Amino acid sequence: MTETPPRNRRRDAQQNREAILEAAARVLRGDPEASIDAIASAAGLSRRALYGHFPSREAILAELVARGTARIAAALSDVHDDDPARHVALIGTALWGEIAHVRLVAQMIVRGPLEGAVAAGLEPIRAALRDAVTRGGATGVFRSDVEPRIVVRLVEETAIAVLDEAVAEGLDDASARRLVVVAALGVAGLSWRDADEVAEAVDGDAR
Amino acid sequence: MTETPPRNRRRDAQQNREAILEAAARVLRGDPEASIDAIASAAGLSRRALYGHFPSREAILAELVARGTARIAAALSDVHDDDPARHVALIGTALWGEIAHVRLVAQMIVRGPLEGAVAAGLEPIRAALRDAVTRGGATGVFRSDVEPRIVVRLVEETAIAVLDEAVAEGLDDASARRLVVVAALGVAGLSWRDADEVAEAVDGDAR
DNA sequence: AATAACTTGCACACCGGTGTGCATGTTATT
DNA sequence: AATAACATGCACACCGGTGTGCAAGTTATT
Numbered sequence: 001m002t003e004t005p006p007r008n009r010r011r012d013a014q015q016n017r018e019a020i021l022e023a024a025a026r027v028l029r030g031d032p033e034a035s036i037d038a039i040a041s042a043a044g045l046s047r048r049a050l051y052g053h054f055p056s057r058e059a060i061l062a063e064l065v066a067r068g069t070a071r072i073a074a075a076l077s078d079v080h081d082d083d084p085a086r087h088v089a090l091i092g093t094a095l096w097g098e099i100a101h102v103r104l105v106a107q108m109i110v111r112g113p114l115e116g117a118v119a120a121g122l123e124p125i126r127a128a129l130r131d132a133v134t135r136g137g138a139t140g141v142f143r144s145d146v147e148p149r150i151v152v153r154l155v156e157e158t159a160i161a162v163l164d165e166a167v168a169e170g171l172d173d174a175s176a177r178r179l180v181v182v183a184a185l186g187v188a189g190l191s192w193r194d195a196d197e198v199a200e201a202v203d204g205d206a207r
Numbered sequence: 208m209t210e211t212p213p214r215n216r217r218r219d220a221q222q223n224r225e226a227i228l229e230a231a232a233r234v235l236r237g238d239p240e241a242s243i244d245a246i247a248s249a250a251g252l253s254r255r256a257l258y259g260h261f262p263s264r265e266a267i268l269a270e271l272v273a274r275g276t277a278r279i280a281a282a283l284s285d286v287h288d289d290d291p292a293r294h295v296a297l298i299g300t301a302l303w304g305e306i307a308h309v310r311l312v313a314q315m316i317v318r319g320p321l322e323g324a325v326a327a328g329l330e331p332i333r334a335a336l337r338d339a340v341t342r343g344g345a346t347g348v349f350r351s352d353v354e355p356r357i358v359v360r361l362v363e364e365t366a367i368a369v370l371d372e373a374v375a376e377g378l379d380d381a382s383a384r385r386l387v388v389v390a391a392l393g394v395a396g397l398s399w400r401d402a403d404e405v406a407e408a409v410d411g412d413a414r
Numbered sequence: 415a416a417t418a419a420c421t422t423g424c425a426c427a428c429c430g431g432t433g434t435g436c437a438t439g440t441t442a443t444t
Numbered sequence: 445a446a447t448a449a450c451a452t453g454c455a456c457a458c459c460g461g462t463g464t465g466c467a468a469g470t471t472a473t474t
Contacts, residue, residue: 007448010442016450035431049451051433143399146386150376154390157368165360179353183361183394192350192396217419217472242461256421258463 017053019043021067024060025104032107058113065114068105069121072098076125084136085195088188089202091129092159092181096173099163106160129155136188143189151188158187178203224260226250228274231267232311239314265320272321275312276328279305283332291343292402295395296409298336299366299388303380306370313367336362343395350396358395365394385410 023043027034036057040050054060075094081087095102105122108114133151136142143151162183166176178199185195230250234241243264247257261267282301288294302309312329315321340358343349350358369390373383385406392402 007443010449012442013450036433037431046452047432048434048453052450055433057432143389143393143403145399145403146389150372150386153372154369154386157372158365158390158394161364161368162361165357165364169357179357179361182350182353183365186350186394186396187365187390189393189399191398191401192352194398196350196352214418214473219472220420223420243463244461253422254462255423255464259420262463264462 013053016043016045016049020045020050020053020060021063025064025100028061028064028107029100029104032111061108061112061114062117065105065108065118065121068101069118071101072105073121073124076128079128084132084139085141085185085188085190085198086202087132088129088136088155088184089181089198091125091132092184093177093202095159095163096166096177096180099167099176102160102163103167106163126152126156133188141189154187155184159184174203220260223250223252223256227252227257227260227267228270232271232307235268235271235314236307236311239318268315268319268321269324272312272315272325272328275308276325278308279312280328280331283335286335291339291346292348292392292395292397292405293409294339295336295343295362295391296388296405298332298339299391300384300409302366302370303373303384303387306374306383309367309370310374313370333359333363340395348396361394362391366391381410 020039020043024034024039027039027042031038036050037047039060040047043050054063072095075098076091079087079090079094081090105118108118109122130148130152133142133155134148137144137148137151146154159180162180163176166179171179181199181202182192182195185198186192190198227246227250231246234246234249238245243257244254246267247254250257261270279302282305283298286294286297286301288297312325315325316329337355337359340349340362341355344351344355344358353361366387369387370383373386378386388406388409389399389402392405393399397405
């Protein structure tokens, strides 16, 4: 009985796997309900070949969500500021920096059975936001007339809506970032002049 | 040749037509992609009978959108205030009053081929909001650092997001109304204390 | 009581999508 | 050059949904 050395996976196969994920992200951003067929041909593969890399549609989505949340979490991990307003502003800025991933993940929040996975991956971010909102409420800078829990959700949903809007309007990078920050601070409780000031300051620092 | 007086539509048939629309609104609010089957049985009819009242799924949606936008437009037709902030607050209050219709219509804004019809039906409201936002921007009460057109969209989307959130949280009537008003004024540019004040005043008047 | 209006249930064709089996190529690796 | 890994294209079964035709029932109206 001769030895049968188990040959390694071919390198181009792994490349194709990446191509599929990249194509899926790109296509799904345009149409969240895109078919496997659309994804496969966008990746330059046949539908049949795709099933050699992923067992199901959901598996692709799961992978995308995992990577997306990881990316976002990484971008936000080193974001912190003692001033709650500045903290929120920094979060907004960071989110715009990862807009491609943010939009994809945001779509999954409501839909399908990925909901749980998404929520789990986003939890650290939510915790940070919750903290900032609570601190700001205590100071009186942010609104304290509404439960922090609710304010957090308000800020979250506003941010997502504005991010989408910024993309739809085709705003340039600077305007978009500012818009997101300013809107988030607005629902959090700041007047537009104060929000502007914070946005300005943070923008200067980040540059 | 004897006369053949064309007999009138039966009264119960018209009732069933209404039942279908009512059921559709109810079911679609829970699941925007509910099947015709689900709607029919929610209305207490067979799927086949439903097709005796509407030629297609889309026809039902079109009717719902038409009624919804009409209802909303009616509720907002007599809303006006010289003070832009109060005006926006009143719009928010009115929208919460028609929450059932608002949510249904809001879902259709993005989706399918109804988009155009929805936009048309909502145009008067948008015009009123645009007016208020522009006036507020000129006064300096609302933010003037962003194009009015964009501010309008921000307010719109925030309002929708908050309305959904209020429903999801199961807030009581008063809290929900206040939340919507306060969030809308927040993105428009008011500080949370100012927004609170306006909400309070308007709430008092409306009562 | 007659009759037209309406409802029902069944069958059917159609659509777009998913996931699998299989035979046949093509290409990277050894 | 041999061979295992991969890709392709086809067929297939399956699913859930839409819209129609038709025969047989039920019910409001006259």
